[in-house]
Amino acid sequence: MATKSIKLNYRSTERFIKDYGRLCTGKIFFPTHTPLPLQTSLFLDICTPDIEQVLSIEGKVMKIIDDHSAAQPKKKRGMLIILNGGPEIALKELNSALQANPNYRKLLNLSDPAETNNSGPAEAAKASDPINGEALTITWIRTALAQEAAVREKESVARIAAVPVTEKKLLRPEDQKKAKPAGEFLIELTKAMLRSGNFALDHPGREQARRSLYDAFRTCLEDASEIMIANHQTADQSNILITGILDEPVAVLTLVGSSMSQLFLTSLQSYFKSKRLAGFAIKKDITPEHFDCFVDVMGDPVANAGDKDDIGKLISRNLVEQGVTEVSTVFEHDIIVLESNIPWPVEMAIQRLAKDLKVRQPTGTAS
Numbered sequence: 001m002a003t004k005s006i007k008l009n010y011r012s013t014e015r016f017i018k019d020y021g022r023l024c025t026g027k028i029f030f031p032t033h034t035p036l037p038l039q040t041s042l043f044l045d046i047c048t049p050d051i052e053q054v055l056s057i058e059g060k061v062m063k064i065i066d067d068h069s070a071a072q073p074k075k076k077r078g079m080l081i082i083l084n085g086g087p088e089i090a091l092k093e094l095n096s097a098l099q100a101n102p103n104y105r106k107l108l109n110l111s112d113p114a115e116t117n118n119s120g121p122a123e124a125a126k127a128s129d130p131i132n133g134e135a136l137t138i139t140w141i142r143t144a145l146a147q148e149a150a151v152r153e154k155e156s157v158a159r160i161a162a163v164p165v166t167e168k169k170l171l172r173p174e175d176q177k178k179a180k181p182a183g184e185f186l187i188e189l190t191k192a193m194l195r196s197g198n199f200a201l202d203h204p205g206r207e208q209a210r211r212s213l214y215d216a217f218r219t220c221l222e223d224a225s226e227i228m229i230a231n232h233q234t235a236d237q238s239n240i241l242i243t244g245i246l247d248e249p250v251a252v253l254t255l256v257g258s259s260m261s262q263l264f265l266t267s268l269q270s271y272f273k274s275k276r277l278a279g280f281a282i283k284k285d286i287t288p289e290h291f292d293c294f295v296d297v298m299g300d301p302v303a304n305a306g307d308k309d310d311i312g313k314l315i316s317r318n319l320v321e322q323g324v325t326e327v328s329t330v331f332e333h334d335i336i337v338l339e340s341n342i343p344w345p346v347e348m349a350i351q352r353l354a355k356d357l358k359v360r361q362p363t364g365t366a367s
Contacts, residue, residue, distance in 0.1 A: 003041040003058075006030075011336050014350050016048040017107060023057070023094075026087045027080060035064040035079035042081060046094065050103050055094045058084040171254065175246055181220035182245045183255035186229065188213050190268050193299045214291050220245065221284050230279025230330075230348055231272045240268055243345055244281070275311050276332040279348060286326035293322045316355075328352040 010016040022028045036042070044057040063080035083090035098104040105112065171179060188209075192199040198209035221227060221244075228243040241249040252265055271277070275298075282294070297318045312331025319327060330348070334355045 003043055004036060005043045005045060007045045007047065007054075010046070010048040012350060012354060013049050013103070013107070014353060016046075020098075020108070023083065023091060024087050026090075027062070027082045028059075029076075029078055029080050031076050031078040033077050035066060035077065036061050038062070038064060044081070050101055051097050053097065055097055057090050057094060059090065060084060171246075171250070178222070179242075179245050179250060179255050181216065181222075182227065182242055183252070185213075185216040185220040185227075186242065186252065186268075187256065187264060188216055189295070190264065190271065192295045193271060194267065195299045195301075199299075210292055210295070211288075213295070214288050217282065217291065218284075224284065226281050226283045228279060228281035228348065231269065231277065238269060240265060240272070243348070249345060275315070277312070278330040278332055278335060278351065280327060280329045281352060283326040286324075290322070290324045290326055294319065294324050294327050297322065297324075328356055330355050334358070 008019075010019075019028065038061055040061040042059045042061065044059060046055045046057065048055075059081040061079050062082040065077055065079070095110070098108060099110045099112075104110065191197045192210070192213055195201060197203070198205045199213075200206065203209070217227075224244050226244050230241055230243065232239050232241050232249075240252040242252065242255060243249045252268065256264060280298075282291075286294070297315055300315075300318070312329070312333050316329060316331070316334075319329065330351045335351060336354055
């Protein structure tokens, strides 16, 4: 049987490191609706940020979960791949490349090749293997040389199934009590960002409304460290979800729960659309001054006067220039492509991390 080739193109370092931890166990599970037959030999061709060459890992399909098996509770369609020779052998080439890269060397706590070169033969042999410090054995080398060269088939990519969002739809009384302040805060925050009602620039009660808004923010968090408001879009619908208050994301309509909720949701979605905003998170430790600055920047009508593609860049740059680091914003132009089997809250966390790293570059400017 010819060896299949699957290309794993990682768009983010964080996603690669997550899978690298699994590879170090000697096996990895790939969710897919079209698993390969058992005992199929594979080349996993890995492309990851900051490393130019394509790095190959050899493995074999040892277990598959097809449509019939996946019908059982908590089962996902896919295939389990076992690395040939175990991680200490299969990951040799990959680990050498990671070890030579300063960024991955720091993230994965790998030894510096320069230090390896200055050590004795025994130490060099151990350092050459960041998995467990063992050099290749003569027995394995002889076995490898005796094997026939594998013939690759045309490269293919396993189809990854999307993971639905786990969302709270029915709230228990204790959840309703805990979440109600968050709904009230979001209504007032939306008014502030739209500069309507008491938040209009010429309204005499504007300053008092701003103070009350910050107090509402602190009240709704209680023991939470942050609140995230994000627009979750699927092929069927678009919904605003709040994360951080309860143990699962909760829809705005579920929180607000009034006859005006649909009108409010429409206004909020229109705001997200006009700003090309995917989501934002506010940390609990934000100061009143930075909170006011955040509200002003998000409601600045000047941003809407420019090109639609520049709105997010302008808002991001203004927040950076004002020193507001307690807010994470993700706009449509910030979105990086990730595998579709990542749970939505995890995906948003990765998007926020990528954006935060980008705006905190040494130059101090947002791109």
